[in-house]
Amino acid sequence: MTRTLGSVRPKETSLHRRMWMFFQIAGLLALLLTVYIYGSAVVLKEANSLGRDCIPPHVSEIRENFRPKIAIVSFSDEGRVGLPKLSSPSPRARGFRGLMGMVKSNKISYAKMWGYDFIDARTSIDWSRPASWSKIPAIRSNLDKYDWIFWNDADSLVTNPIIRLESILQSVIGTTFAGDEDCHHSNCADLIVTEDVNGVNAGLFFVRRSKWSMEFLDKWWNMSSFIIEGSNKSGDNDALIHYINSLSPSEMWNHVSVAPMQCIFNSYPWTPTWKSLHRFIFSPSSYWKGAYSNGDFMVHLAGLDDKTEWAANIIQEIKPSSSHN
Template identity: 25%
Template structure:
């Protein structure tokens, strides 16, 4: 007859099974907890709670100036909140897709004290602050709240930075302000440090790019000069836009590093903006051409920013056939 295992051996085997089972259970629990933690972090990151990306150090920062405090002279209406949320989420998705940084800047406090802070000039100060906040970034893309990126599958490298050699260096092709084209001592061999567009009213600052450089530091200091503001603010209806146009018209060193993009490259208009140019293909968003960004400039005056934002948001979803899932 076969020898029966001793009670001591049976107890040892039972203890081993219990310990092994407990080890496996704790191991499974640890793996499950790690998976849950990873999923939570992934959800928070994709939702935009973290601006840092573990995969790259971004050379681009998108600056979006908002008024998140609820209002300055009055409380914001529901449609205004919705427009702000849609605009922020649009830039957040784009920044996440290309590992850019998104700096959402609340300007409500600045606007509260606009008699001291010079309301509408705050974008210059915001740019200076953001450059200090992201010391390793190279390019900073300012976007007004009433803009919407329509082609998020295109990176800024593909759309702009890889083609800087084809950027216009003078205003000859479109000179709505009748600038003097030829002024002495302009060195167009200098690198481009600012990319802007022009519309029916002059320089458009709803969407423009500026590069970190000594030239940029100097420009921002000139542009933000209180003495210039105090002397000219009663004459300059468009505030910092008029100031930049004046500096460009007077200083060769500023012209040497400014490049001009066609308006529709980063600033396509909806119907109703620049109405005196209605139908002009230089200005208005064209779905067939899949323009990169639409800028609903002036929608606060006689138009509806919410309806325009929702219309382009729906068009964006239609063009890209987006489906919204958890992951």
């Protein structure tokens, strides 16, 4: 049977209409998605002005007798001190290249403002494993000289220097900070961490001087089965998550405090990527608690490749408020 021209045209017209409707719907969805992504970025950047409290208002004033001795400890794995340079540094090391030189003065200035010590612990790096693991001996070798050590990775910087570390400690665990004898009958915690969508983050945390803390650091260091070589990940964070998850409820209660708000000292910049969008859709509360917003204490460039560019932009962004303060 021979098809006539008239019998083909209705089918073609119907197909064209369906295709046109498909492209219209796809274009509308793309527009809505774009608005959603960039609208989310605007909302999250203004989270604090929209009512988010990273530090509860009732602890903004530090108790007069609360004066622990605190050190801020950090290092960068971009250079091998006293050793030949690696011919092929890990992707993680390349990402940190030049970063400490940008953020070190920011942290030293903050430490001097409030009477903390800043320790560049790069000589503590053990090059037999990924350098990120060396935060553990860096903390351990200095802990006996301080009440608290605040560890922060090199890809972080202070964005609101008015917030003191005592305010953070006080908001999470109260005002107990001295030796083990003060923690027999109350939960004063030895380790203070934050959580992101993946769990506990090992980039920024507080450790209290105590017997438990020393044993914890030794056990964490000895979890060598978690070591990952030649990757953006080094395995120390996975080891920490495993260690904390394996604690009994009583030991967790007595020694570890997870801050209720990630943004209390470990905010992440919002990046409009498909991965971030997926996580934001399925875990919006995590992003609300942890997205970097104007007024946050610290920003942590976790998971970002162009860390130096991000750091330079943020330093430029906070300059007016820093100089004003």
